[in-house]
Amino acid sequence: xxxxxxxxxxxxxxxxxxxxxxxxxxxxxxxxxxxxxxxxxxxxxxxxxxxxxxxxxxxxxxxxxxxxxxxxxxxxxxxxxxxxxxxxxxxxxxxxxxxxxxxxxxxxxxxxxxxxxxxxxxxxxxxxxxxxxxxxxxxxxxxxxxxxxxxxxxxxxxxxxxxxxxxxxxxxxxxxxxxxxxxxxxxxxxx
Numbered sequence: 168x169x170x171x172x173x174x175x176x177x178x179x180x181x182x183x184x185x186x187x188x189x190x191x192x193x194x195x196x197x198x199x200x201x202x203x204x205x206x207x208x209x210x211x212x213x214x215x216x217x218x219x220x221x222x223x224x225x226x227x228x229x230x231x232x233x234x235x236x237x238x239x240x241x242x243x244x245x246x247x248x249x250x251x252x253x254x255x256x257x258x259x260x261x262x263x264x265x266x267x268x269x270x271x272x273x274x275x276x277x278x279x280x281x282x283x284x285x286x287x288x289x290x291x292x293x294x295x296x297x298x299x300x301x302x303x304x305x306x307x308x309x310x311x312x313x314x315x316x317x318x319x320x321x322x323x324x325x326x327x328x329x330x331x332x333x334x335x336x337x338x339x340x341x342x343x344x345x346x347x348x349x350x351x352x353x354x355x356x357x358x
Contacts, residue, residue: 207219290339
């Protein structure tokens with residue numbers, strides 16, 4: 168009987184510890200799936216380059232640290248005629264604090280297929296996928312991927328807080344896209 172009581176008490180304690188771990192602040196940073204979906208297929212204007220793939224976005228709660236100002240009342244005292252005189256004075260004090268903010272981390276995976284790898288024109292032997300990432304705040308940036316071979320090439324990239332991601336599929340040489348630019352296709356739009 169004593170063993171059963173100890174076992175029951177241990178089980179209750181373990182359940183309380185697990186429950187407490189689930190509600191701890193560390194779980195505030197747990198990833199929550201926000202968006203998952205395919206994109207493409209998008210083509211170059213001559214249909215010799217093709218790109219398609221999958222995008223996933225996770226929502227995280229993160230601490231954003233910043234300096235904050237507070238209006239604080241302090242007591243200032245001085246001596247006059249052997250008597251202590253005090254008065255209240257309001258001053259600004261800076262302190263380091265944080266707030267919880269949402270962060271959206273994305274991963275774009277894709278496949279770039281080069282149907283014109285054996286082109287006689289050296290200027291257009293490679294397939295190119297040029298991604299434009301526009302974040303909520305700050306400048307937009309570009310990611311480029313190429314495939315100059317016969318087999319499809321797989322690629323991926325990731326980042327955070329993208330409001331819009333688009334792709335343009337084109338053809339070019341080993342160094343840069345040169346022509347046959349297709350229309351801009353949407354990879355992800357933050358709703």
